[in-house]
Amino acid sequence: MYSIEIKNVSKSYPKDPEIQIVKNISLSIKHGSVFGFIGPNGAGKTSTIKMLVGLSHPTEGSIKIDNKSPDDPVLQKKLGFMPESPAFYQYLTGYEFLEFVASLFDIKDTDERIEKTLKEVDLLHAKDKRIRTYSKGMLQRLGLAQAIINNPDILFLDEPLDGLDPLGRAEIKKIILNLKSKGTTIFINTHILGDVEEICDTVSIIDKGEILVTGSPSVLSQGYKDLEDAFVTMIQNRRKERGDILIEGH
Ligand SMILES: Nc1ncnc2c1ncn2[C@@H]1O[C@H](COP(=O)(O)OP(=O)(O)OP(=O)(O)O)[C@@H](O)[C@H]1O
Ligand SMILES: [Mg+2]
Numbered sequence: 082m083y084s085i086e087i088k089n090v091s092k093s094y095p096k097d098p099e100i101q102i103v104k105n106i107s108l109s110i111k112h113g114s115v116f117g118f119i120g121p122n123g124a125g126k127t128s129t130i131k132m133l134v135g136l137s138h139p140t141e142g143s144i145k146i147d148n149k150s151p152d153d154p155v156l157q158k159k160l161g162f163m164p165e166s167p168a169f170y171q172y173l174t175g176y177e178f179l180e181f182v183a184s185l186f187d188i189k190d191t192d193e194r195i196e197k198t199l200k201e202v203d204l205l206h207a208k209d210k211r212i213r214t215y216s217k218g219m220l221q222r223l224g225l226a227q228a229i230i231n232n233p234d235i236l237f238l239d240e241p242l243d244g245l246d247p248l249g250r251a252e253i254k255k256i257i258l259n260l261k262s263k264g265t266t267i268f269i270n271t272h273i274l275g276d277v278e279e280i281c282d283t284v285s286i287i288d289k290g291e292i293l294v295t296g297s298p299s300v301l302s303q304g305y306k307d308l309e310d311a312f313v314t315m316i317q318n319r320r321k322e323r324g325d326i327l328i329e330g331h
Contacts (some may be wrong), residue, residue: 083110084110085133085145086110087108087142088107090103090105090107091104092137092290103290104291106142106292111266113261114266115258116283117283117285118270118271119287125287132144134160135150146235147159159233159234160237161236162237164224167224167227169220171212172212175210175215176209178223179227183195186231194230218244221249224241235265235268236265238268241257241271242273254279254280257269274308283296286312288319289320293315293316
């Protein structure tokens with residue numbers, strides 16, 4: 082029933098072992114749902130997603146993805162990950178880059194799969210252009226393409242809507258909802274709240290490594306103007322409780 086189970090996970094880095102970047106978070110994310118992890122800059126979103134895909138490890142607590150450890154090689158083939166700022170080989174074309182990714186996943190029908198994926202992210206027209214000539218939006222689309230080329234069961238997207246114009250955002254949202262309709266579980270880091278309301282079944286608000294609240298966007302917005310108002314108010318209240326210094330008017 083749950084694709085992602087996070088239990089009492091904390092993370093600190095060896096350089097500052099006393100500073101917890103992620104503080105005792107627990108989450109259960111249902112199979113086939115779209116989950117939004119929302120929080121301001123430096124909240125711990127990327128640190129969390131890196132632990133979920135096995136690129137980093139919790140200092141405390143446990144993570145299970147489809148009942149397996151994120152490091153499990155069988156599981157790894159079923160995951161898709163779009164990092165925050167994907168780095169590409171600039172001299173390759175989009176097509177050549179995806180050929181390289183496909184080879185890592187032992188994909189057999191490579192040409193067919195690449196064409197289908199490029200079409201899905203609307204990048205087929207630029208497949209033979211070198212990546213260094215791509216615009217920011219095109220790079221985002223290529224980042225998404227490399228994350229879905231293996232038809233993942235669980236897809237992790239770190240700020241997939243960043244740098245896209247409204248048209249591009251609408252297209253990516255459509256792709257996300259299409260993947261959801263096929264049963265993919267999707268975990269999204271973002272701070273674009275309007276988009277979250279449209280595509281996420283459940284969201285958690287995280288600030289300074291702590292999850293403040295988890296629920297559906299409509300439930301979290303109750304009693305507030307909208308989700309953004311709920312987000313800002315909850316974070317400010319928590320910071321006041323902690324005794325953080327607040328700037329007047331914020
Ligand atoms: N390798 C690292 N070593 C030490 N501290 C780190 C490391 N990576 C991240 N941090 C710190 O962890 C905190 C959380 O960073 P993280 O990148 O997870 O935030 P985020 O929520 O993804 O922010 P943003 O919205 O800006 O992407 C920050 O204070 C950051 O400086
Ligand atoms: Mg981040």
